[in-house]
Amino acid sequence: MLIIGERINSTRKSIDRAVRAKDADFIREEALNQVNAGAHMLDVNCGTLDAQEEPAVMEWLVQTVQEIAGVPLCIDSPNYKALAAGLSVHRGKAMINSISGETERYKKVLPLVKEYGASVVALCMDDRGIPANKNQALEVGVKLVNDLLDAGVPVDDIYFDPLVRSVATNPETVVETLRLMEEMASRFSGLHFVSGLSNVSFGLPERRHLNRAYVVLSMASGLDAVIVDPLDSTLMALVYATEALLNKDRFCMQYIRCYHQGKLKA
Structure with a gap:
């Protein structure tokens, strides 16, 4: 199981403050704590910054974390310029978070995947948004993975994210997500599956119980990478x-x- 530590994300107020202040010591401590707790890779995200500032800050963030952590990074941003800046200074094989079937995002992120030989999180969505049901999700997922394979991206570098939704408002979402992963695995031998946990429990009390149960269920259906708090x-x-x-x-x-x-x- 690939454990991707999620804590260096500027949506957390403490990280946002540290990133804006260029507080390298705070960032390094967060990185080391996650690695010591068992993270194999660290997600880095500074998306709360202005789009013009984000690329330079992402470059600083990648360098700061890699100076101390000794693990590869999952470079996380909707801003392809920030992705490019982080990749340009990353040591070793990075992961890009993320690409999708959305036309503009696919066009801008695919060249980065190929230029840097990065692995990539492939979000199960297209220009219509997140699929409304499993059948539509399967259609979107198959097209996205086939497009990546046809573009020369090795299957071992593709981490498909089925985009589970909140069980509070979509009671069938987990069951459909598990079936989606199983069907995608049967079609694409060697395809990886990744998921974050925050969506599945959104709007419910004591969310950690639902998050933990979701990980266990998903591992039985093929999940082999997860973006979590390793603490x-x-x-x-x-x-x-x-x-x-x-x-x-x-x-x-x-x-x-x-x-x-x-x-x-x-």
Whole structure:
């Protein structure tokens, strides 16, 4: 399971302040805490800044995090100029968050994917928005993945995000998302699946319980990357336990190692 730490995101007030003040020490501490908690990659987002400022700040943010963290980054922005700026200084193979079937976004992001050999989060949406049901989502997802493959992007570099919605307003969303991932996996061998957690529980109390349950269910249906807060030790323990139960952790070696490292404590 690829754990992508979500905490360096300027929608969080503390990160927004640190980014605007160029508080490198604060950013580095956030990065190290996530890596020490088990993150394999860190998402970096400074999208609350003005669109003209964002590229330069993204460049600074990528350099600041990579100086200390020693892991690749998921460069996250709707602003393709900010993506390009972050990629230009990134060391190693980056992930781009994100591309979609939206015409303009696809045209602007695809050249960056190819130029930098980056992996990419592929959002299941097009010019019509987020699909209204599973059948439409399958249509959108198949076209998007086929377009990326036809453009020369290796399947191993594509992380399909089914864009789960809130179960509070879309009661069928999780069941349909699980089925969508299963159908996409049957059509595209080697395709990766990624998801964030915030949408599924939006508008409900004690959201962490729903988020954690969603991760476990999704892993059983093929989810192999997740954008999360790795400082949620209960969620991380559930990920390790689920990998063991799904035979993705042979003889439970990772689970045992995490136990000895104290990572399974409540």
